[in-house]
Amino acid sequence: MEDTCWVCNDITMTQPSLAAFHVLWTKPSVVSARPFGMTDSEILTMIISALMWQKLNGTIKLYTDNTGYAFIEKHGLLHLWNGGVDAELLEMNNYPIDPEIFWAAGKLMALEVQYTPCVMLDTDLIIMRPLYELLAQTAITALHPEKLEEDVYLSPALLKQAAGFSFPSCYNWEVLPSNTAFLYIRDESFRNYYLQESKRFMFYNKERPMEFVSQMVFAEQRLLSICAHDCRLSVDHLLADPFSSSNETVIHLWGFKRLLRENANLEAVYCKQLIKTIGKELASNGFFQDYIQSHFSYE
Amino acid sequence: MQSKSDFTADSNIKVSDTMQLFMVSLLKDVLVHPENLNSGKKQLKAYCENEYLTYRVVEHELDLFLALLADYRSTNSPVLYYFLRLQAQSCFVGEHLFAFLPIEAPEGDYQLNCPEHSSYCPGTEAGSSVYLGGMVGGHLLGL
Numbered sequence: 001m002e003d004t005c006w007v008c009n010d011i012t013m014t015q016p017s018l019a020a021f022h023v024l025w026t027k028p029s030v031v032s033a034r035p036f037g038m039t040d041s042e043i044l045t046m047i048i049s050a051l052m053w054q055k056l057n058g059t060i061k062l063y064t065d066n067t068g069y070a071f072i073e074k075h076g077l078l079h080l081w082n083g084g085v086d087a088e089l090l091e092m093n094n095y096p097i098d099p100e101i102f103w104a105a106g107k108l109m110a111l112e113v114q115y116t117p118c119v120m121l122d123t124d125l126i127i128m129r130p131l132y133e134l135l136a137q138t139a140i141t142a143l144h145p146e147k148l149e150e151d152v153y154l155s156p157a158l159l160k161q162a163a164g165f166s167f168p169s170c171y172n173w174e175v176l177p178s179n180t181a182f183l184y185i186r187d188e189s190f191r192n193y194y195l196q197e198s199k200r201f202m203f204y205n206k207e208r209p210m211e212f213v214s215q216m217v218f219a220e221q222r223l224l225s226i227c228a229h230d231c232r233l234s235v236d237h238l239l240a241d242p243f244s245s246s247n248e249t250v251i252h253l254w255g256f257k258r259l260l261r262e263n264a265n266l267e268a269v270y271c272k273q274l275i276k277t278i279g280k281e282l283a284s285n286g287f288f289q290d291y292i293q294s295h296f297s298y299e
Numbered sequence: 300m301q302s303k304s305d306f307t308a309d310s311n312i313k314v315s316d317t318m319q320l321f322m323v324s325l326l327k328d329v330l331v332h333p334e335n336l337n338s339g340k341k342q343l344k345a346y347c348e349n350e351y352l353t354y355r356v357v358e359h360e361l362d363l364f365l366a367l368l369a370d371y372r373s374t375n376s377p378v379l380y381y382f383l384r385l386q387a388q389s390c391f392v393g394e395h396l397f398a399f400l401p402i403e404a405p406e407g408d409y410q411l412n413c414p415e416h417s418s419y420c421p422g423t424e425a426g427s428s429v430y431l432g433g434m435v436g437g438h439l440l441g442l
Contacts, residue, residue, distance in 0.1 A: 128439060242435045251440065255433030259378060265367040269382045272389070273440050 015132040017058030018184075019083065020119035022050065024068035025090050025106025027099040036067050040295070041260045041267045041274075043075060045253055046123040048278050050080050051288055053121065055281065056130045059083040060121070063110035065091040080287065089113060097202045101215050105202060107180075108220065112195050116188045122181040124253035126278065131184075131238075131249075139186045140228055142178035143250065144239040146221060153177055153222055154214045162204040175229045177222040181252055182238055194227045251278075271296060314350050314391050321346050322391045323399055329365070330401050336365075360389040368402065377405040378432045381442050 026036040038046070053060045061083030064072065069087040072078055078085060090106050097105045111120055117135070121127070125143070135141055146153070156167050185191045198219045209215050228235045239247055242254075253260070260267045275292055282288040325339045340358060347354040364386045371379040387397045434442075 126436075128436075239435070245438055247436050248439070250436050252435035254435055256378075259432040263370055263379070265363060265370055266379060266382055268363055269367060269386045270440075273382075273385055273442075277440050 015057075015130055018117070018119055018132055018135065019058060019115065020053050020060045020121045021083070021110055021114060022046065022060060022062045022081065022121055022123050023090075023107045023110050024062065024064040024072070024123065025099075025104075025109075026065055026067040026071070027090070027106065028103040030067055031099050036071060038071070039257075039261055039267065041271050042124065042253070042257060043077075044271050044274060044295075045126065047077070047080060047288065047291060048274065048282070049121065049123055049126045051282055051285055052126050052128065052278065054082050055285070057119075057127065057132065061086065063089055063106070065106075076291070086110075095199065095202075096204050097199075098206045101206070101208060102202050102219060104216055104220055108195055108198055111183075111185075111191065116191055117184065117186040120180065120183040120185075122252070124257060125181045126251040127182070127249060128251065128278075128281075129249045134238075135184050135186075138184065138236040139190065139233045140224070141182070141184040141236040141238060142180050142221075142224065143182040143252070144179050144237045144242045145235075146177040146179055146217075148174075148176060151211065152213060152217060154209075154211075154218070158214075159218055160205060160207040160209055160215060161201075162206070165201065165205070170230050171226050172229045173226070175225045177217065178225050178235050178237065179242070180221050180224060181254070182250070183224070190228070190231055190233060193231060194224055197227055198223050312352075312391075314352070318346055318350050319391045319393070319396060323396050325361075326364075326390070326392065326400055330368070357390070360386070364390050371402075375405050380405050381437075385441060 029036040050060050050062075060081050062072070062081040062085045064085065064087050066087060068090075069085065072080070072085070090109060093109050095105070095109065099105065107120055107122075111118070114120075119131075119135075156171075156173060185194075201219050201223065202215075205215070225235055238249055242252070260270060275296060279288070279292065321342070325343060329336050329339055340361075343357065343361070344354045346352075347357050364383070367379060367383050367386055370376075371383050383402070384394065384397055387393075387400070392400070
């Protein structure tokens with residue numbers, strides 16, 4: 001099936017469309033009185049992430065809230081996502097989840113309403129290749145396995161739990177967590193089980209951890225692998241090792257975002273290099289070319 | 300109007316060997332004698348005219364290189380060093396010419412790809428700054 005990108009009228013796909021989604025959940029910023037914002041490099045990476053997905057893989061939708069909607073509107077990005085923008089789901093959600101502890105819970109709320117199969121894609125991650133054939137052979141594909149580092153992935157005894165909560169005895173605590181900056185799930189039944197367990201852990205769980213990440217990475221990344229193991233499903237990965245030089249598929253800003261925020265010169269060179277390299281792939285994309293000309297041209 | 304040095308228009312600008320050698324000479328001089336920057340820029344303007352380059356764009360690239368170099372010198376960050384080498388190319392100083400500049404590589408092992416370490420820490424560097432601050436797939440961007 002050919003698909004036409006409505007942003008650029010560029011017929012590029014020859015495979016069935018894969019549905020993906022981005023999430024911009026601003027509540028973690030808003031509740032902590034930090035103004036929501038994204039740097040130029042983060043916005044540029046998000047734009048390329050969305051457009052490369054459309055070019056190579058299919059449709060992509062954005063889930064955001066009122067603050068996020070106002071942000072993307074202000075930056076002229078409302079038409080970036082060919083699957084549209086949903087600003088209601090996250091705005092209306094009233095799950096008893098602490099957004100500062102579970103800052104990525106918005107992704108899981110969006111996953112809950114997506115039809116399967118689907119891909120959950122972080123806005124700082126760019127997919128460089130068609131994935132249909134690869135994903136068609138799997139039930140679950142995440143970005144890469146994570147090591148069970150004990151200061152990040154806490155033991156069950158150290159994880160904060162809501163009153164009355166207990167971990168099921170069926171959980172296998174030895175399986176490796178999976179980085180979910182990219183997550184493909186084929187079956188609704190597994191998606192529902194994973195989200196049920198994740199929500200069960202997050203709901204009313206409001207005790208602050210000493211570390212920033214431990215509660216969230218359990219709810220999102222370790223539970224994915226634990227639930228898959230419990231369902232006797234394997235988790236495949238796009239990358240066996242995130243830093244392998246044989247990776248031809250993924251660019252993920254990951255912790256590099258912090259360095260970009262701290263150094264404007266570094267950010268300028270990064271943006272320039274991103275446009276020079278990946279921009280070639282979007283040479284015929286009018287939306288991209290207009291954005292670059294208006295935001296990054298010297299002329 | 301698009302100039303041939305506008306990175307949004309052409310990412311692989313070809314300039315003469317003379318221009319490349321001039322840029323190396325200019326940078327070597329300025330790195331040792333920063334006070335010579337203004338006079339160097341006057342010469343640069345003439346070279347740009349000969350090469351049909353837009354001087355303002357080349358000057359911008361040069362200023363960015365020098366600013367990043369100052370950051371690198373104050374931090375000795377391997378990440379900045381890699382991006383400095385990239386930015387040098389925008390000043391027509393390729394990999395082989397970069398070695399002629401009086402810029403020391405960072406100390407220790409600063410390879411880009413780390414097969415050993417992975418840690419999910421958004422907002423922090425994954426492992427160490429030597430691994431591009433945690434960026435996955437940096438080599439796909441030419442790093």
